[in-house]
Amino acid sequence: MIESRRPDVHLGRGFWMATAIYAILSIxxxxxxxxxxxxxxxxxxxxxxxxxxxxxxxxxxxGSALFIFVAGYVxxxxxxxxxxxxxPPDAIGVQVHGSHRLEFAWTFGAAAFVxxxxxxxxxxxxxxxxxxxxxxxxxxxxxxxxxxxxxPGINGEVTQEMHVPVDTPLTVNVTxxxxxxxxxxxxxxxxxxxxxxxxxxxxxxxxRVGRYPIICTEFCGTLHGQMNKQVFVVxxxxxxxxxxxxxxxKNAHVSNALPAAPGGGAxxxxxxxxxxxxxxxLFAQKCSACHAxxxxxxxxxxxxxxxxxxxxxxxxxxxxxxxxxxxxxQILLNGYDGSMGHMPNATQxxxxxxxxxxxxxxxxxLK
Amino acid sequence: MAVAAAHVGGIADHIHPEPQGFIRKYxxxxxxxxxxxxxxxxxFVFFVLAGLLAEIIRVQLMHxxxxxxxxxxxxxxYSIHGSAMVWLVVIPLLTGGFGxxxxxxxxxxxxxxxxxxxxxxxxxxxxxxxxxFSSFLMGAPVAGWTEYPPMSLQAxxxxxxxxxxxxxxxxxxxxxxxxxxxxxxxxxxxxxxxFTRMPLFVWGQLATAPLLMVATxxxxxxxxxxxxxxxxxxxxxxxxxxxxxxxxxxxxxxxxHPAVYIMILPGFGIIxxxxxxxxxxxxxxxxxxxxSSMAIALFGFMVWAHHMFVAGIAPFLQLPFMVLTYAIAVPxxxxxxxxxxxxxxxxxxxxxxxxxxxGFLILFTLGGISGVFLAAIPFDMHxxxxxxxxxxxxxxxxxxxxxxxxxxxxxxxxxxxxxxxNEALGKLHFWLFTLGFNGTFLPMHWLGFMGMPRRVATxxxxxxxxxxxxxxxxxVMTLGILIFFANVLWSIKYGKKxxxxxxxGRTLEWMIASPPPYYNFKHIPKVFARPYDYSQPLPYKxxxxxxxxxxxxxxxxxxx
Numbered sequence: 001m002i003e004s005r006r007p008d009v010h011l012g013r014g015f016w017m018a019t020a021i022y023a024i025l026s027i028x029x030x031x032x033x034x035x036x037x038x039x040x041x042x043x044x045x046x047x048x049x050x051x052x053x054x055x056x057x058x059x060x061x062x063g064s065a066l067f068i069f070v071a072g073y074v075x076x077x078x079x080x081x082x083x084x085x086x087x088p089p090d091a092i093g094v095q096v097h098g099s100h101r102l103e104f105a106w107t108f109g110a111a112a113f114v115x116x117x118x119x120x121x122x123x124x125x126x127x128x129x130x131x132x133x134x135x136x137x138x139x140x141x142x143x144x145x146x147x148x149x150x151x152p153g154i155n156g157e158v159t160q161e162m163h164v165p166v167d168t169p170l171t172v173n174v175t176x177x178x179x180x181x182x183x184x185x186x187x188x189x190x191x192x193x194x195x196x197x198x199x200x201x202x203x204x205x206x207x208r209v210g211r212y213p214i215i216c217t218e219f220c221g222t223l224h225g226q227m228n229k230q231v232f233v234v235x236x237x238x239x240x241x242x243x244x245x246x247x248x249x250k251n252a253h254v255s256n257a258l259p260a261a262p263g264g265g266a267x268x269x270x271x272x273x274x275x276x277x278x279x280x281x282l283f284a285q286k287c288s289a290c291h292a293x294x295x296x297x298x299x300x301x302x303x304x305x306x307x308x309x310x311x312x313x314x315x316x317x318x319x320x321x322x323x324x325x326x327x328x329x330q331i332l333l334n335g336y337d338g339s340m341g342h343m344p345n346a347t348q349x350x351x352x353x354x355x356x357x358x359x360x361x362x363x364x365x366l367k
Numbered sequence: 368m369a370v371a372a373a374h375v376g377g378i379a380d381h382i383h384p385e386p387q388g389f390i391r392k393y394x395x396x397x398x399x400x401x402x403x404x405x406x407x408x409x410x411f412v413f414f415v416l417a418g419l420l421a422e423i424i425r426v427q428l429m430h431x432x433x434x435x436x437x438x439x440x441x442x443x444x445y446s447i448h449g450s451a452m453v454w455l456v457v458i459p460l461l462t463g464g465f466g467x468x469x470x471x472x473x474x475x476x477x478x479x480x481x482x483x484x485x486x487x488x489x490x491x492x493x494x495x496x497x498x499x500f501s502s503f504l505m506g507a508p509v510a511g512w513t514e515y516p517p518m519s520l521q522a523x524x525x526x527x528x529x530x531x532x533x534x535x536x537x538x539x540x541x542x543x544x545x546x547x548x549x550x551x552x553x554x555x556x557x558x559x560x561x562f563t564r565m566p567l568f569v570w571g572q573l574a575t576a577p578l579l580m581v582a583t584x585x586x587x588x589x590x591x592x593x594x595x596x597x598x599x600x601x602x603x604x605x606x607x608x609x610x611x612x613x614x615x616x617x618x619x620x621x622x623x624h625p626a627v628y629i630m631i632l633p634g635f636g637i638i639x640x641x642x643x644x645x646x647x648x649x650x651x652x653x654x655x656x657x658x659s660s661m662a663i664a665l666f667g668f669m670v671w672a673h674h675m676f677v678a679g680i681a682p683f684l685q686l687p688f689m690v691l692t693y694a695i696a697v698p699x700x701x702x703x704x705x706x707x708x709x710x711x712x713x714x715x716x717x718x719x720x721x722x723x724x725x726g727f728l729i730l731f732t733l734g735g736i737s738g739v740f741l742a743a744i745p746f747d748m749h750x751x752x753x754x755x756x757x758x759x760x761x762x763x764x765x766x767x768x769x770x771x772x773x774x775x776x777x778x779x780x781x782x783x784x785x786x787x788x789n790e791a792l793g794k795l796h797f798w799l800f801t802l803g804f805n806g807t808f809l810p811m812h813w814l815g816f817m818g819m820p821r822r823v824a825t826x827x828x829x830x831x832x833x834x835x836x837x838x839x840x841x842x843v844m845t846l847g848i849l850i851f852f853a854n855v856l857w858s859i860k861y862g863k864k865x866x867x868x869x870x871x872g873r874t875l876e877w878m879i880a881s882p883p884p885y886y887n888f889k890h891i892p893k894v895f896a897r898p899y900d901y902s903q904p905l906p907y908k909x910x911x912x913x914x915x916x917x918x919x920x921x922x923x924x925x926x927x
Contacts, residue, residue, distance in 0.1 A: 013665075025564070041818050048748075055745045056816075063736040071729045077710035078725050082717055092901040093648035093713035102708065103701070105650045110700040114693045117739070118889050121689060124745045144808035179518040180612060182677065182752055190759040193678045195613065196517060197606030213827075217752030219510050219518060219818040222438050225823030275486060284607035292609040298612075329792040 014080055022072040029064035033057045033291070035050070043206035045234060047186035048128050053189070055124045060115075072265075131203035135169025139350040141285075142194035145223040146229050147214060150350060154247045156254030163233045165240035166209050172202045173350050175285050180218045187212030197288035199349065206234040240347045244364030269353045270328050271360055279362025286349055287359070293366060302343060312367050317345070325360045332356045381400045382477065382919050385885040392522075397482035398885055400488050404609040404783055406780040407492050410460040411852075416500065417451035420444045422845060425807075431843060442509035444525075447499065449512030449868035450530065451625065455496045456539045457768045461633040462579065462641045463489065463544055465775050466572050468783065470548065472876040473566045474559025475894065480550040485614045494705025499635075502526035502533070505793040506672030511822055512806050513619060516604035516612050520597060530604075532595040538583045538590070545579025546570055559877075559894035564906075566874045566898060567643075567656055567864060574660035578625045578632075578667065590614055590886035604640030616678055619731055620671035630764060631731075632660050634771030638724050641774045644872045645721040648714030649899035653704040659698035672681035672733040676747045685744055692742035699735055703728065718870070723774035726801050730766025733739040737812065753861060755815025761808045773800075773851065781853070781869050786862030799847030806840025867914055873898040889919040 038044065038053045054279070071212060083091060139150040140162065148157040164170055174183045176194035184191040185200075187210070192200040216227035233241060283293075290301035296314050299305035308314075309323050318340050321327045335345030346356065378884040386392055395594050396402055397801065424443045424853045427435040471479055479485050506524020508514055519527050559897075567716070592603040593615065602608035604615050635656075650656055672680055672688040706728055715721065732873070740746050750756065780788045810833040815821075819830050826834070868877040875898070879887060889912050896906035 038816075041813070050751055052745050055743065058742075059740050059746060063740065067732060067736055070707065070732045073707050074710065074725060074728045077707065077713075078717065081710060081713045082715045091647065091714040092608065093646050093715075095649060095900055095902045096708075096712065097649050097900075098655070098705075099708075103705070106704045107655070107697065107701050110697045114696055117693055118690045119695075121743045121745065122686065125686075125689075128745055128748070141736050162465065179521060180515055180678075184752070184820070186749070191677050191748050191751060195606075195653065195679050197611065198613065200677075200680045203585075213818070215818060215820050217883060218515070219442070219822040221509070221518060221521070222443075223441070225433075225820075225825040228820070228827060269552035280607070288606040288609055289611065290464070293618075294609060319502060 006324050011068040012211065014076075018076040019299040020156075022069050024028070025072070026065035026068045026167050029068060033061035033064065036097070043187045043208065043210065043212065044189070045210055045212060046190065046204045049133075049187070049189040050207070051128050051174045052122055055120070059121065082234075094224075125251065129203075131169065131205070136164065137173065137203075137347055137350075138164065138346045139173045139175070140183050140194070142176040142178075142183065142216070142220070144178050144221050145216070145227040147181075149242065150185050151247070152347075154244065156252040158247055158251075161233050163235050163240055163243045164206050164258040165237045166206055166234050168237070169205055172204075172346070173199050174202070174345070175350075177281070177285060179220050180214045182218035184217045185212050186215065188232065191217065197342075198287055199286060201287075209234050209236055211308045232360075243306070264292070269333070269356050270324050271329060271357050272357075273354065274357035274361025274363045276358070276361040279358035282351075282355055282359055283362055286351070302341065305363060306366050308366065309364050324344045325364060328363060329356050331358050333357060370808065373581065376613045382519040387761075395486060397471045397478070398470050399467045399478050399482070400601055400783075400883060400887075402485050403464055403466070405489055406459050406463035406464075406467060406492065409489075409496065410456050413451055413455040413496050414460075415852075415909075417448050417456055418845065418848065420448035420451070420623075422450065422841065425841040426628075426639055427824060428826070429838045431831045433825045433828050435496040436824075436856060438824040439509065442822070443499055443503065443507035445507045445822060446511050446514075446530075447503065450499060450508075451496070452535065452629070452764070453512055454493070454534055455499065456543060457630045457764060457772070459492055459537075459907075460772050461630065461637075461768065462548070462572070462575060462841075462877055463492065464539070465568075465772075465779065466544070466548055466575075466633060466638065467877050469779060470569055470572050471551060471555070472879070472883060472887050473569050473874050474552060474555060474560050475888065475892050476551060476555040477578040479547050480555055481547050484543055487908070491536055491540040493545075493721045494535045498533035498536065499527055502529040505529060513623070514593070514615075515619075516593065516596075516615050517606065517611075520605055528594055528597045531597070533626050535587055535594070538587050541579045542583045542587075545576040545583070548578065549576035552576070557891050558761045561894075563654065563657070564894055564897050565657075566636075567639035567650055567653065568633070568636035568874075569629075569844030570660055571633045571639070574664040575629050575632045578664055580630050582622045582668070584631070587619055588623070590619035592618075598763055612799065613675075613678060613680070618676050619672070619820075620674045621668075624671040625664075625667045626675065627763070628663055631771075632664065634768045634775075635660060636779070637771045637775040638706065638727055640726040640874065641720050642709050644870050645716045645718055645724070645780070646709055647716075647831065647901050648713040648730035649897070649901070650705065650826055651708035651711075652701075653897065653899070655701050656705050659701045661857045662698040663695060666691060669850050670742075673742050676744050677751045689742055690743050692741065696735070698737055703732055706922075716870075719788070719790055719797055720774045720777035722794065722797045723770050723777065725772040726797065727767060727774065727808070728776070730762055730770060730801075730804070734766050737762060750815055752820055753815035754819045756820055757760065757821050758808050758811035758815060761811075765804055765808070776800070776851075776855075778870065779876075781859070781865030782876055782883070784859050784862065784863055784879050786858055786864060787869055788858045789854050792850055792857075796847045796851045796854065799843055799850065801847075803840045803842070803844025803847055806835045807844055810837055818886065850922045873901070875907070878905070878907065878910050884919075886919055889913055 038056060043051050046051055089247045116121060133289055137152060148159055149162045150157055164277060174192050174194045181194040182191060190202050190204055192202050212232045213228055214230045214232050216224060235244050292298045292300050292304045294304035294306050296303045296311060315322055317323050317327055318336050331345045337344040393401060423436060427433050485862055506526040508527040508530040509522050510518040595601040596603050600765050602611050604610045604611040606612060613702060639650050639656055670688055672694045673692045676685055741759055777788050777793055814830050819826055863883055868883050888908045892907045892909040894907055
């Protein structure tokens with residue numbers, strides 16, 4: 001065996017040739033992804049899309065370069081070191097067990113790349129995730145198998161198309177009325193799952209007028225595949241105003257408007273109109289992520305709300321006032337921020353005056 | 368005295384009498400090799416069934432408006448396809464199958480630590496498989512292999528509950544196998560077989576066994592809760608009753624992300640063995656390959672929420688999951704680089720097993736790169752839940768795990784059958800499979816990016832061209848797989864006789880007859896070094912009689 005050992009193979013001309021070719025190919029790939037806008041395949045109609053595309057092109061450039069070298073060396077080595085018919089049948093390779101220098105180099109090379117990638121990702125992620133001004137707050141609700149939308153100042157729900165004004169900061173809160181859906185607008189690179197009991201939020205600015213399909217990417221039942229028919233419409237500001245006013249008129253008779261802003265008294269809320277069954281459905285949609293229907297001590301994020309209006313052991317609400325329907329409504333409208341924690345206000349939760357009345361009616365039934 | 372001492376040392380140095388009769392020998396066998404073959408046969412039967420489901424999916428997607436099966440049937444089909452491929456094919460083939468078949472021999476043991484437990488693990492597996500497929504008769508689950516509630520609570524019929532029971536049971540089987548293997552590898556290594564002398568396949572199993580034991584229990588809890596909620600109405604996940612749908616996602620992925628490594632670490636082991644044997648070279652950086660498996664297993668527990676970036680977890684929680692996921696690229700990259708360096712300077716025999724190992728290197732790298740893409744929150748925000756994800760995990764599970772399974776089959780088939788698989792058919796299998804695979808899954812990357820969601824029975828007509836391309840490619844891939852099965856069936860009977868060591872392998876399984884005798888070794892060998900230095904004599908002592916007609920040691924009196 002030892003006699004048939006092949007002489008040491010060093011990194012010969014072939015290896016350096018191959019390396020040079022892969023280097024050129026990698027540089028070409030990097031150059032290609034640096035200058036190629038992804039919007040030629042998919043419109044990029046928001047500030048988020050611009051950022052994500054920039055990041056994706058970085059990933060594609062780095063990934064292509066890495067893949068060219070890995071696949072290239074695998075193929076080149078498989079070819080260059082293949083056993084030839086002239087080789088003795090017991091020919092063996094160079095008996096190298098490793099190289100501390102090389103192993104050290106590629107471990108730290110990979111680690112350094114991971115650090116670089118982390119820094120870039122966090123920077124992009126921060127810009128996308130934390131866009132400061134709330135701007136226009138719109139709510140999208142997933143149903144089997146369609147979306148509805150709620151706008152401040154428009155009563156009830158908007159159906160069919162979702163319109164937003166161009167170049168305006170937007171906050172889209174999403175939730176679901178039944179199972180988990182997802183709200184994806186590929187043209188704007190925005191997505192959030194619509195989870196019953198939870199409100200997920202997206203901030204962005206739509207930058208290009210146009211019509212972009214809204215697509216559900218979380219399996220939601222039989223017609224999941226057809227939950228791609230509704231359109232996210234980015235209007236010019238004038239067009240949006242017109243569309244908005246049309247819906248205000250159309251829905252004027254519906255008595256369920258989102259409050260434009262929290263603060264002020266609960267005077268706009270007519271508690272006598274509350275419907276407990278509607279409140280129950282709403283609770284599952286918007287409250288149940290943080291509040292259990294269980295005794296006070298059963299805490300998820302906030303306390304359990306079983307008997308919130310009837311519990312002699314806990315007669316006061318978080319703000320120190322006695323638990324009356326009007327005070328519960330007050331907290332639902334204005335939220336709470338203090339030593340006991342954070343409760344979102346009606347705008348953040350997307351609750352209309354009617355919603356609050358319904359929720360209070362429902363909470364009253366819990367004994 | 369000698370017997371007692373042997374058991375104290377943990378090495379079964381006496382030989383139990385071989386059971387007689389067909390049933391004791393081949394059906395309710397205690398022999399790890401037979402159990403391994405049982406796992407392989409059962410796993411491949413389920414592979415055929417789940418593969419047929421995959422072809423139903425591809426035929427349905429030939430047209431944008433579907434039309435081959437109804438949307439509900441389609442949903443059942445892809446749900447069972449995914450569940451079966453993960454739990455009934457890849458995991459059992461790689462752990463129960465190849466792990467049982469060669470791991471005990473590789474460490475110089477006569478069997479696993481608990482042969483009866485091993486038999487129990489195996490028999491749970493086909494039963495749970497039949498339960499899973501039987502759910503088609505009672506309204507199969509529709510919400511994919513992930514079965515997110517509330518969707519999985521809404522599904523009618525007993526099928527989804529049956530799914531939960533079946534997966535729970537197959538999880539029990541996995542957990543037992545993990546325990547069994549871990550004890551075997553810790554306690555039953557031959558004298559001199561230190562950890563750093565173990566073959567790399569054993570290292571792959573050593574990294575996998577704790578994952579099987581720990582992660583699977585989280586899944587069991589999640590499934591038990593799902594079952595109780597569906598059958599008895601105990602609310603865990605239903606938000607209208609105060610449950611949390613996100614809770615399921617956490618529990619599910621706490622298992623299912625480590626499960627990804629359960630499905631690849633043993634495959635890494637196979638690749639290390641095959642590359643070394645056919646390059647006639649030691650694996651480059653043995654220690655780094657071995658330890659990186661352990662690092663991947665450890666990190667695998669800390670990244671589960673990267674599946675949930677758009678599901679609604681707090682932003683500050685997303686960040687560590689992204690960075691830790693990136694960190695896994697380091698040990699994985701080290702492995703890939705080490706394997707490439709193993710090829711360098713070798714004397715490569717491009718057998719079918721080697722072709723699959725080389726194909727693995729390229730395809731798994733692509734799957735790894737797209738994995739890093741998806742780990743990046745900004746990219747995931749766009750592609751989560753799309754065909755890009757489908758492309759990614761098929762590159763990892765088919766381009767990675769399944770390629771390693773095929774490599775292992777061509778490599779170890781002679782050890783099982785005493786005959787070689789046909790090389791000409793093998794190469795045809797390789798090329799058809801590889802071309803078909805890439806044609807099927809490569810276009811999914813851009814389909815996903817451009818707006819095609821996953822799990823849809825109908826889709827936007829603009830994607831029809833590439834879907835047809837994929838479906839036709841999938842037929843080519845299937846043809847390759849059929850050739851593989853034909854090859855196996857033909858070669859069992861008519862294959863070229865292999866002898867004990869057709870590949871010039873240096874690990875212990877090649878030192879004994881093919882197929883090996885019931886007791887594996889007449890005498891437990893002593894090990895002096897790592898197996899992989901091809902310029903040195905074999906580092907074993909005590910194997911002189913293995914290939915002779917000498918009788919094994921007689922059973923000592925008092926042995927049980």
